[in-house]
Amino acid sequence: MTGWRGASSAAGTKRRARSPGFPRTSAAPIRRSRWCWRGRRGCDGSPVTGRTAIALLALAGAAGAASPAAVLHLKSGGAVAVSSYWIEGDTVFYEGPGGVVGLPRSEVARIDDDAPGPPPGRRSPAAPRPEARPSPPDRGSQDRWSDEELEQAIARLEEERRRAGIAEQRRRIDEGLANLHVLLARRHAERGELDAAEDEYERALGLLPRHRVARVELGWLELRAGRSRRAEAVVETGLAADPDDPWLLELRGEILYRANRLEDALEDLRAALRKRPGDAGLRARLEKVRRDLSAERGYRRTLSRHFEVRYDGDRDDAAGELLVEVLEDAWDELTRELEVYPTEPITVILYTSRQFHETTGTGREVAGLYDGKIRLPAGGIERVTPAVRRVARHELVHALLRAKAAGPLPRWLHEGLAQLLEPRDPDTVRPALARAASEGRLDLEPFSYPASLSFVAFLDSRYSRTRLLWLVERLARGQPEDDAFLGAFGAGREELVDEWRRWLPERS
Structure with a gap:
């Protein structure tokens, strides 16, 4: 692929020359500011650290959200939507908040020119069904940043916000800060730390009340936590400012559906689908509400x-x-x-x-x-x-x-507890387990009702109900299964599965 290389002239415009590896961009004036950085040093000559880069990328995500002409894909997995960019030596420059931002060319994997829309991390949020949730800015990079790096980046931008004297600069900084709070909120939510996630979303909305991703994700978080009244307050506040927002309409439709107001839910979901006619998940949800309404009329x-x-x-x-x-x-x-x-x-x-x-x-x-x-x-x-x-x-x-448990639980645990508390006698599944053992397939996967009942009954009787509920809580917080087992029982999952297999003949 053929690309362009440029250098700034004394007049402050881009001068382009051929350079392999990157596509073409149009000329635009360059504005210098405290935000630009070249290579690994800032405009004031200070080194650019990882947390500074995170802060700059958060700002860039906010700045590039409107009508991007290109997407810079980073080797770290992130992506930045930009309206224009150019290359000087080993640095890729683009227009960022308050001025020019530079990235080392070695950190850019590729550049997609004439991008039809925002990069994956900046797409408008989809309804957070279990398999699809809204994506905050620069999600690809999120998994590579520690909580400490995100918090340090937030502190850096807050310091810059205090220094900023121009309203436009403060607005751009607020956008970047809000994006970082959304990233940190998602981290907490994935670990099941719902109250901490709620706090971070609220901070984002305190900076930018119309931050769509923060508001939609906060609403779904409140529903996940069983706080439907809070979810309703979040969505109604958003719809007061933007009554036609399809993501908020879908969220309100889900709230109404769970409250059994099926006709009202159907109306909101139809309005959302008119704005997003290609959303298959939304269409499927609408059909589900239609079926329920037909059956329950x-x-x-x-x-x-x-x-x-x-x-x-x-x-x-x-x-x-x-x-x-x-x-x-x-x-x-x-x-x-x-x-x-x-x-x-x-x-x-x-x-x-x-x-x-x-x-x-x-x-x-x-x-x-x-x-x-x-x-x-x-x-x-x-x-x-x-x-x-x-x-x-x-x-x-x-x-x-x-x-x-607001977070997901393994099916074997859900079904095992449900059967145990029906109550169903674990001894009734011994013939099925004996057949599975003789065929070498006595395990939790693939799922089976007999194995799930028997294993949960084993944990309940050999250890205690308290430890079994500790396992539920740890898994709901997003801990890996083996870590959750170690924390609850002092042994890993496979060790306990082996112990269960040895325990079964004792029950005969």
């Missing part, structure tokens, strides 16, 4: 101390009352067993068997589901059988674990 709502139960009032008055009684009876026991005490009601929806499988898209082998709401194919029942009671308790355990 005309449903009656019953409120108890801890539950909101929705059912067909013409058919399921008796079933609704029976399920409320079962769930309330289980509440005190299961909250005590799991040491969790949710403050917001849990939604329970009763369907006929056909409605349940059509709405949830599950197979006939599925007897219940928790996906943020407990869904049971118990419509029309006239009495509570032991099987119905077990399924209701099983799904309630999933709901309580979600309230206790």
Whole structure:
């Protein structure tokens, strides 16, 4: 690929010459300021450290967000969107906040010219479903910066902010600071430190109240923590300033959906999709709400101390009352067993068997589901059988674990605890485990219900419920499984799995 090399003239314009490796850019005047740095030294001659570079890149992310003409891809994994750039010797220069910023050419992997939009780290945030969350600025570099480096970069920019005398400079610095606070917030969130993450997002919004990434991610964080009222306040504040923002509309649609205001949720999700017609995830969520609304149209709502139960009032008055009684009876026991005490009601929806499988898209082998709401194919029942009671308790355990552990938990742990507290006797799965052992496949992966029940029962009986809940909390904070096992039990996962295999014959 053919590129350009330039040097500044006395008049302050770019003079370009051929140089391999980088594409062409148009001429633009150069403005010098305290922010520029050449090679490894700043404009004042001081060395440029890693944390200074982080601060500069955070500012550059804010500066380059509007109509970038090129993207500088760094070898560290980061990316900077710029409106123009040029090369002098071993340095790539571009227009940054308040002046010119320079990067050592050796740190630039490639440059994409005439970029159609922002680089990956600066894309508009997508709705944070479990598999897709909003990306803060320069996410590629985020994983390579320690918390200490981010905090030092924040301190450096705060010092520069105090020195800045021009309003425009302070505005650019505020953008960079807000971006760094978002990066630090995401670090905390990934470790399950939700309160610390909330503080960092609030700091970002204190600097820039219209920082879209900070507001959207904070709203989803509050939902993840089960604080729906806070999430609603975050999104309504954002929509007051920008009522057509599709990311905030999607977030409010999710809040309304979880509050069972399905028609209002549908309206917001439709408005968001009109702005983002190519978003497949948003379209799928909209279709999910449509299915729920179709199945639940005309449903009656019953409120108890801890539950909101929705059912067909013409058919399921008796079933609704029976399920409320079962769930309330289980509440005190299961909250005590799991040491969790949710403050917001849990939604329970009763369907006929056909409605349940059509709405949830599950197979006939599925007897219940928790996906943020407990869904049971118990419509029309006239009495509570032991099987119905077990399924209701099983799904309630999933709901309580979600309230206790905002972060993701392994499926074997979720299902193992849910089965144990149905309660289901671990001895009933011994034949299935014996077959698995004889075939050399007695393990936690691939997932199986018998293995998950047996392993969780082993941890619960051999060690204690307290240590098992320590494991839940450590995993929810984002600790790797082996580290979480070591912290909770004093032994690694594989060591305990081997001990479980030896323990099983003792149970025979």
